[in-house]
Amino acid sequence: MAGQKAKAATAYEAAFKYFTTGLKLLNAESWQSEYDLTLALYSEAAKAAYLQGCFDEMEQLVEVVLDRAKTVVDKVQAYDSRIQGYLSQGNLKEALKTGLEALKLLGIDLIENPSQADVQRELESTAALLAQREIEDLINLPKMTAPEPLAAIYILFTPERSQVLQLLSTQAAIAIENANLYSELQAKESKITQFLEAIPVGIAIVDATQYGSVNRVIC
Numbered sequence: 222m223a224g225q226k227a228k229a230a231t232a233y234e235a236a237f238k239y240f241t242t243g244l245k246l247l248n249a250e251s252w253q254s255e256y257d258l259t260l261a262l263y264s265e266a267a268k269a270a271y272l273q274g275c276f277d278e279m280e281q282l283v284e285v286v287l288d289r290a291k292t293v294v295d296k297v298q299a300y301d302s303r304i305q306g307y308l309s310q311g312n313l314k315e316a317l318k319t320g321l322e323a324l325k326l327l328g329i330d331l332i333e334n335p336s337q338a339d340v341q342r343e344l345e346s347t348a349a350l351l352a353q354r355e356i357e358d359l360i361n362l363p364k365m366t367a368p369e370p371l372a373a374i375y376i377l378f379t380p381e382r383s384q385v386l387q388l389l390s391t392q393a394a395i396a397i398e399n400a401n402l403y404s405e406l407q408a409k410e411s412k413i414t415q416f417l418e419a420i421p422v423g424i425a426i427v428d429a430t431q432y433g434s435v436n437r438v439i440c
Contacts, residue, residue, distance in 0.1 A: 233269055233272040233273040234273050236265075236269040236272075237266065237269040237270055237272075237273055237275065237278075240262055240265050240266035240269055241266055243262045243266075244262050244263065244266060247259055247262070252289045256291070259289075260286065260289075260290060260295055263282050263285055263286045263289075263299075264282075264286055264298040264299055264302070266282050267279050267282035267283050267286065267298075267299055267302040268298065268301075268302045268305075270282060270302075271302050271305050271306040271309060274309070276306050276309075276310065279302055279303070279306050280303070280306070282299075282302075283299045283300075283302055283303050286298075286299035287299055287300075293326045293327055293369065293372070294327075294368045294369060294372050296323075296326070297323065297327075297372045297375060297376065300319060300320075300322070300323040300376065301375070301376065303319050304316045304319050304320055304323075304376075307319060317333070318333065320376055320377075321333055323376050324373055324376055324377070327369045327370075327372055327373045327376070328369060328373075329373050
């Protein structure tokens with residue numbers, strides 16, 4: 222496609238025009254009669270739109286793909302464009318939310334704001350999966366070919382996704398830190414309570430004429 226060549230050459234405005242021109246040439250039944258071509262044009266147009274900062278146009282194209290695409294995997298590039306659009310605008314929270322939504326459709330359900338218990342549970346689950354496995358066992362595993370896991374890896378681990386992963390890691394770290402702080406506060410509160418309970422209750426009588434003289438009556 223001429224649009225793909227223009228996009229590869231970073232001529233994003235020209236690429237967007239090529240793709241939108243292609244969309245105008247499609248007939249009303251193209252999602253049924255020419256599904257692959259229609260999906261590719263809409264997906265590529267959405268990507269070209271965010272690359273040149275046309276976020277409203279990108280969102281419209283993404284919505285069409287999410288509504289008309291037949292499979293979750295076919296929707297991945299549209300989700301990717303939406304994530305990239307949010308990242309381009311500095312909206313990391315919406316990028317994270319969109320990524321989690323896409324991953325859930327692909328069978329990976331991650332918690333947006335994990336608690337310490339959530340993190341601990343997943344660490345234990347991972348440790349159980351890796352138990353009694355050598356590095357060689359992992360190296361010799363068969364190559365992944367299933368489209369859904371590959372799409373999930375694309376959402377998670379492309380270089381542009383580092384900010385989303387960092388935010389997700391930060392959320393987990395905050396959850397652990399908050400849980401640790403809560404435990405520390407509980408411990409300190411318990412010590413203060415024990416200290417106060419150990420102090421005998423009494424009345425202090427102060428001689429106003431002699432500030433240094435204090436008589437304490439223990440009850």
